[in-house]
Amino acid sequence: MKQTIQSENLALLFRAAAEKYGELPAFATRQKASEWKPVSYRELYQQGLNLATGLIELGVEAREHVGLFGDNRFEWILSDYAVQLCGAADVPRGRDVTDVELVYIINHAGIRLAFVETRELQDRLLGLRSQLPELREIILLDPKVEPGEGVRKLLDICDFGSMLRERGDRRAEDRIAGIQPDDLFTLIYTSGTTGTPKGVMLTHANMVSQVRNIPGSYNCTDRVLSVLPIWHIFERVMEMYTISFGGCTYYSGIQTLGEDMKNVEPTFMASAPRLWEKLHERIMRNIKASHPVRQVLFHIAYFLSRQYKGSEYFITNKNLKVNPQPMWKRILLMPFHLLRWAVVLPWYGFFNAAVLERIRLGAGGSLKATISGGGALPLHIDKFFNNVGIPVLEGYGMTETSPVISVRSMDNLVVGTVGPPLPETKVQIRNSDTREVIYPNAGLPDNGKGIRGEIWVRGPQVMKGYYKEPALTRLSFHDGWLRTGDLGIITHNDCLKILGRCKATIVLSSGENVEPEPIEMRLLESQYIEQCMVVGQDRKFLGTLIVPVFAEFQQAGFPVHSPEDLAINPAVQKIIREEIKRVISQAEGFKSFEQIRDFRILKESFQVGEELTNLHKVKRHIVYEKFDHIIADLYASDSAKPLKNPCNGI
Amino acid sequence: MEFNTQLLYGHDQALLALMIFVIMLGMGSSLTVDDFRAVARKPRGVLIGFISQFGLMPFLAFTLATILKMPPAFAIALILIGCLPGGTTSNMFAYFSRGSVALSISMTTASTVMALLMMPIILKLYTGGFTSQITASMQDSGSGAEFVIPTGNIISSLVLVLIPVALGMILRRKSPVWAKTAEDTAGFVAILVILYLLLTAFIRHGGLFVRTPVEVYIGAIGIGLAGFFFGYWFSRLLGVFPLFQRAISLETGIQNGPVSFAIILLSFQEPFQSQMLWMAILYSTFIVMTSSIITLYFRKHGRFDWEIYRNTIIHNRLFGEKYVTEYPGGFLPGRLLRDPSQGHSPSQRR
Incomplete structure (x- = not known):
């Protein structure tokens, strides 16, 4: 059947x-x-x-x-x-x-x-x-x-x-x-970064193509847990997709999510990166609070899984390949990976069963896959869930493409990318200024793979246009291609990797262009940092606004009673300063102008509807406006103490 | 064949005894009194499992030993392994093979208690020919002694290993958190024991692996595989649901290795002790590998019926016990058309 x-x-x-x-x-x-x-x-x-x-x-x-x-x-x-x-x-x-x-x-x-x-x-x-x-x-x-x-x-x-x-x-x-296929099924108004909302016209043909092309094999025994806002295009495509295979959608909410995961035992779910970050935080905190024997067992299990998966991805050609990998290198490394895979396998098998399964049970235990979309998933979260055996498939898209452009699938699980473009969908990488085609371009080495540029897309999911805004629609399209405004590359195993928004780019007064997102993602890897936004447009150096993880400091015994206390506690300042120094260093691959010279701790966290979109993306212009005085303070004194980098002298 | 190596010395034995204690404590920590009651509530599956464990498995061991013409001490060890009760590892494998954990726990519980009665009977039944071979060779060498299966010692060693199990159950009652830690530790220790025994054997008597007759290897690997195979088909032919087939298959093939270590150490003398122990070590080593492979196979093979089973359980949990899940016509294969739902084991509910 x-x-x-x-x-x-x-x-x-x-x-x-x-x-x-x-x-x-x-x-x-x-x-x-x-x-x-x-x-x-x-x-x-x-x-x-x-x-x-x-x-x-x-x-x-x-x-x-x-x-x-x-x-x-x-x-x-x-x-x-x-x-x-x-x-x-x-x-x-x-x-x-x-x-x-x-x-x-x-x-x-x-x-x-x-x-x-x-x-x-x-x-x-x-x-x-x-x-x-x-x-x-x-x-x-x-x-x-x-x-x-x-x-x-x-x-x-x-x-x-x-x-x-x-x-x-x-x-x-x-x-x-x-x-008719060309009739609208919905008209979604996006909040838009500036000015008035824009009405994105999506047709039946758009949505039906998504249902047809999204990879995965599910059937009518599948249970889908829903936590995203129902009217968001990402959730709507999930609903239609679920209807097509006859699964049941269970409406949950952020408050009851943990409980619902255990009761519903979802086999599939979609969510924004923030949920995975929260879940990761919770799992790590539980592990820290558990019996020392269990902690050791977890670390052994996680270590083995990393070794095992690392070799598995290498052997099956699913490792992240931003740079080309010469054949000889692959042949040389292959015996090592085959050996490591075989040696680790039985141990991984045992620890996977005894330890990692417990963690998976926290998410119901039946998840076949989960999709993350609506923002960039920090790499360490991505790796964590894939290593504990909850495959997080990161996808990429926008309301204008109803929304999926590309998504990782179980057969194409390259961690760190958003997978290959969907069937029927064509993706080009273009120079955002000259509009020159970078990929596919036979004139460039490897057809232009591995070179960054703006992502342009063409396919059955691309919107009809912005309602009653023909000028705006014309601006978004070029020769039938939709300009996404996102920066990306095609990896050497044909997956798309997103590198940031064109618009988010910070231009320092020195003229250097900085992508704040990779820096922010690294900062978020710190256990002490809950949210952050890198600033520095037209300034001499980069700074960042930080929302610390209150629970972490409280648990560590700092005399703090509310998140406001963190902002004025010098010990907290010191820890954050050291964390920034640690993760954004030259040793970690950041250039000197990409380093954070100073920071400010915010008294309250970013809120959905305020500084965050429904999918927890930071609205940069709002943050710039709202914290204008704090940012001004950050750059007030030229004597802002530069963070000393231990690697600078080498 | 010449096999006169003494495998373990005093301090090794003490260490081994400690590890057996830890493992059995962990096993007890995973059980509750309700698990014993569950056996009484659902006797059919347990009965089929019982026949498979104490009827089929010892017979398979005896047949293997006879066909392979194994040296008598190894043959006795193989039959001993054949009539061991199930261990907690089988519960874990049952879980991962998408089998019924409840049945696996029930079978483990029932067989651990029944072993007290069944093991002496089965050993008497099948080992007669092999013990007389040993007696004959002993008389040839002029010692004049007679080799008999020490039934009394076996029963008392079984009772002895049941003490930590009972302690574990008390621990579970008093402190579930500690019981869980004990359970996890036990699984880890079990692997360490096997590794430790293999390593000491390798370091002290490297030649042992070469000197071991090939039929012993075949027996050690074959008994587990035969148990899986016949346990599966036996229950399948009796019309048991797929979920239970997988549990019975694994429970039949996987035996409680540490119990055999305890029995051999406490009931048999050298040189037979080392030979029998070696057999038990080899079995314990290979069973981890074979059951992993079988589990992977079952997991893939049983995916579909497991998904349907799980979905039914969850529908009843969320929509009420009376809710009936109606799949579209043609979706369910014939073998699943009867309701595959079953009761939960208390230990499964955590």
């Missing part, structure tokens, strides 16, 4: 899934730790048809834009189903949307009907009504809340639609038949 469903559009995907997977659970929502409420594929499709019919009765046209404001819950996915089934497109945003954004999005997208999740959102929307001339209908998702004046209840519309369908109403089926 064929494992997955391929279809022309999402509505047909929903229908095929209902026919094929029938009574299997499609989505499950948490009531209590061990009490979840499932909804089957058939039921969801039926309810979706009912709601779609209700929406059509309310006047929703084919290809109309329908607002969908709220976070993860069953009613959200039901509304999404209904919007697709009546041939419309949704315009989603989370509860954290600001009033200004709401007004802009609703008016710009021409939204006439909007779903709101909570009473709070409903009240805000009602309050803004005078600024929203076109908005006619508001539908409340939360069934436990009484709707305000002029607001409809979701369940009422479902019931009404159900009644119409019982009388033979088949308008939803007609709408499904009328969906």
Whole structure:
């Protein structure tokens, strides 16, 4: 039996899934730790048809834009189903949307009907009504809340639609038949680094191509734990992908994640790098607190795993290859790796079973793979999870590419890269100034592999454009290629490696260009540093803002009672200073101008919605604005004491 | 064949005794009284396992020893290995081979207790021919003594190794954290013991590996493989679910090596002691490798039915005991159409 469903559009995907997977659970929502409420594929499709019919009765046209404001819950996915089934497109945003954004999005997208999740959102929307001339209908998702004046209840519309369908109403089926591949299924407004939000137009063909091309072999026994914001494109592609193989999506949340992992035993999940960092921190802290015998056992196990995997990757040609590797070197090293692999194997086998499995059980114990996306995964986290046997497949993409451009797969597990581009997807590396093609370029050694440049992409997942922004759309494309604005290289085993944002580049007053991200990733490897941002645009040297790991200092017995105390404690300052010196040194491969001369400890951590995007990417311009005085202070005195580097004299 | 090497001296024996103590303590630490009750609740699987462990395995050992025409002391050791109870390593292998850990624990528990009764009977049944060979050779050399299986000593050594098991169970009751540490340490120590014994044998008597007759190697490797093979097919032909087939197969092939060390040290005299011990060491060494390979095979082979089994368990855990998972028609192969769900062992719930 064929494992997955391929279809022309999402509505047909929903229908095929209902026919094929029938009574299997499609989505499950948490009531209590061990009490979840499932909804089957058939039921969801039926309810979706009912709601779609209700929406059509309310006047929703084919290809109309329908607002969908709220976070993860069953009613959200039901509304999404209904919007697709009546041939419309949704315009989603989370509860954290600001009033200004709401007004802009609703008016710009021409939204006439909007779903709101909570009473709070409903009240805000009602309050803004005078600024929203076109908005006619508001539908409340939360069934436990009484709707305000002029607001409809979701369940009422479902019931009404159900009644119409019982009388033979088949308008939803007609709408499904009328969906074209080029029709939008969603219009996602990205917050954008500057200025107004941009509406990314994504079509059924875009999403369907993702479902078709994302690698992996899953079936209807798989359980997918969902923690990402439901309306984010990364989560939406996961949902559609899961529907195609008949798995069940379990909605979890950051608060209950640890518990849910143990109860649901997910086989697959996706998340932003931050989650893996948190999980890593927690595992390491548990190990530190465990019995000394267990600690030793863990370190032996981890050491053996590193040796074993190192040789395995070398033998199977999956080691990171930024530089070309001559054949003779490979032949010379091969016997060593074969020997090491064979010698370590039995020991690794035992320790993997006795020690590392315990750690995997902390994540449920059944994970076949996990995808990390929405930001760069620090290399040490990447290596850690792959070494303990939880394969983290890092992916790369953007909302504009719905979103996956490339992803590591189990067959192509090159740690440190984001894997090869998806099938049907072409990637070029171009010089971002001259637009010259670097890869593929037969005129360059190795066809241009290993040389950095801007990533350009072309494929079935690339958006139709920015809604009502033809000028902006033209700027983003060049000869049919989408310019991603990210820097990367193609490795010598044909994987893509991301090196940072073009825009994040810091230009020092000396004229040197510095990519802050690799430096930040190294800083984050320190157990003492929770968050950081490297600054120094137009300055003489680099500095960094640091948010220390409070628990680490507290555990080490420092007299600190709140994160604010850290900022003024000289001992903490000293430790951080030494940490920076240690990780960003010439011995670690950083050039002298890439070294951090000074830093400031922040009193509070970066927050989602403030300094961080929903996927925990630092919004650099916000940090620059918000901590302007601190950054000014950092560069105030020219006598800022340079961090002495032990390697400088050599 | 000439095999008159004394393998262990006084202090080695003391060290070995200590290690056996640690391993058996670890085994006890992984068990609870409820595990014994679980045996009574689900007797079918345990019964099949029992027949496989105490019926099939000793017979296989006897057959191997006879066909290979093994020297009598090695043959007796092989039969002794054949009727040993299961150890905790088999539980770990059962887990990784996607077999039923609950059944594996139940079988280990049941066989450890039943060994007290079964081992003397089985040894008497199968070793007669070999003991008389030894007696004959001893009389030829003029010592005039008679070689008999020291049944009383075997029972008392079994009782002796059960003491740390009981202590471990008490430890588990008093302090689960310490019990877990004891369990982990035991697994590690088990490997150290085998390595230590192999290394001392190698350093002191390097020629031993060469002088050991090839049929002894074949017996040491073959008994485990035969146990896996026949245990698997025996349970499969009886219509047991795949999950249980894998557990029974591994439990049949993997025996409690340290128990045999204890019995041999406490019940047999030189020169037979060293010969028998050597057999037990070789078995313990090879079984780690063969069971690893078998586990990898089972793991791959059993992946599909395991996923379905796990999914059913989790659906019932989250959606209520009454929830029935309905897979689309044609998805489940015929052998899995009957409900593969089963009870949990108390030790599995941590």
